[in-house]
Amino acid sequence: MIDLKKIVLDEVAENFKRVEKISEQNTLKVLNAMRELKISDTHFKTSTGYAYGDIGREKLDALFAKIFCASSALVRTQFVSGTHALATALFGVLRPGDELISLTGEPYDTLQTVIGHAHPAKGSLKEFGVAYRELPLLNGKVDIAAIKNFITPKTRLALIQRSRGYSMREPLTTSDIEKICAAVKSVNKNCVTFVDNCYGEFVETREPVEVGADMAAGSLIKNIGGGLAPTGGYIVGKSDLVELASYRLTAPGMGNELGASLGTPRLLYQGLFMAPHVTAQALKGAIFAAGIFSKLGYKINPLPNEIRGDIIQAIELGTADKLIKFCRAIQNFSPVDSFAAPEPWDMPGYEDKVIMAAGTFVQGASIELSADAPLRKPYAVYLQGGLTFEHAVIGILAAAQILETE
Numbered sequence: 001m002i003d004l005k006k007i008v009l010d011e012v013a014e015n016f017k018r019v020e021k022i023s024e025q026n027t028l029k030v031l032n033a034m035r036e037l038k039i040s041d042t043h044f045k046t047s048t049g050y051a052y053g054d055i056g057r058e059k060l061d062a063l064f065a066k067i068f069c070a071s072s073a074l075v076r077t078q079f080v081s082g083t084h085a086l087a088t089a090l091f092g093v094l095r096p097g098d099e100l101i102s103l104t105g106e107p108y109d110t111l112q113t114v115i116g117h118a119h120p121a122k123g124s125l126k127e128f129g130v131a132y133r134e135l136p137l138l139n140g141k142v143d144i145a146a147i148k149n150f151i152t153p154k155t156r157l158a159l160i161q162r163s164r165g166y167s168m169r170e171p172l173t174t175s176d177i178e179k180i181c182a183a184v185k186s187v188n189k190n191c192v193t194f195v196d197n198c199y200g201e202f203v204e205t206r207e208p209v210e211v212g213a214d215m216a217a218g219s220l221i222k223n224i225g226g227g228l229a230p231t232g233g234y235i236v237g238k239s240d241l242v243e244l245a246s247y248r249l250t251a252p253g254m255g256n257e258l259g260a261s262l263g264t265p266r267l268l269y270q271g272l273f274m275a276p277h278v279t280a281q282a283l284k285g286a287i288f289a290a291g292i293f294s295k296l297g298y299k300i301n302p303l304p305n306e307i308r309g310d311i312i313q314a315i316e317l318g319t320a321d322k323l324i325k326f327c328r329a330i331q332n333f334s335p336v337d338s339f340a341a342p343e344p345w346d347m348p349g350y351e352d353k354v355i356m357a358a359g360t361f362v363q364g365a366s367i368e369l370s371a372d373a374p375l376r377k378p379y380a381v382y383l384q385g386g387l388t389f390e391h392a393v394i395g396i397l398a399a400a401q402i403l404e405t406e
């Protein structure tokens, strides 16, 4: 394994340099936004109750808006997860009779539950009379040529998922997103282009709104929270759309003007500041894992030196047994709950049983070194995160070792 490590590190050296360069540019972007908006200690003060006039909350929204090149942002620990932020945006914008489409094939598992068309789900968009269709992928890629004929004048919102989710399809790059948004707008200007940005933040130097998306949303316990955000999600985009989402998060008429920060502001600001670097650490871990597991003969996606659109490394392990062993190794080499053995379980919002290794400081935070997978063919494990590259290397080599000593 020591030899293999050296060989892989040599082979990916150029790609690491690329990742470092992106991290440097994104750090500068975040830093300049913080300088321009004159972030100061006063913004870290906590608020309670209704929290009217919470300047820390307002500044953080402004900061996210600037970084994402959006006119407005809603960044809240009141979002319980990324799915909640995405669902809030969908329920905020869509009305009974509207049509929602997915342009990236089957959406992420929990979004399918929110939409309610793949399987019945209480409280889903389907129950509220929102129609849904999805454009299948073509050889694992978005069928851009087919978009024009797929959209109708009735289509209100097009969902575009940047990351691979639990699938072997490739994540989108921001230039893919640019082409997709342009195709949508060429037939229906009023169709809202909405990007599920989970796992994509700071992987490149551009973000979805910058390349033509009307709105994007994601989780604070993935890339953008830098490992420090204790919980939460965000929505960024056009002001009118973010406003609609805010009425769904709180209540009509209240919107973004309420919401106590309860001690979290510094963690959200500092996490944002750390996020470009932490994302780069996670990316290096993913690249390293790709190198090691391809050398061991496993089918991997993406390849070690392929351009990445998210921080996920998919590794096809082929059997449920190997999947479980892999996740247990990652858990065993985690700083928290190293003594626990993950078991496949029925996670809320997911159809298949899911196994999850997340020996993390923040529960389930997948910007920390973690591995998870639904128990279904081709038994691919999805590895992501690592607050430090060093930790990712240790965990990945431990997992490789266990599978090799079979």
Ligand SMILES: *Cc1c(COP(=O)(O)O)cnc(C)c1O
Residues within 6 Å of the ligand: 081, 082, 083, 084, 086, 108, 110, 161, 163, 164, 165, 196, 198, 199, 219
């Ligand atoms: C993580 C993720 C989500 C949201 O998941 P949460 O666990 O609710 O934060 C949505 N879409 C994709 C593609 C994801 O990776």
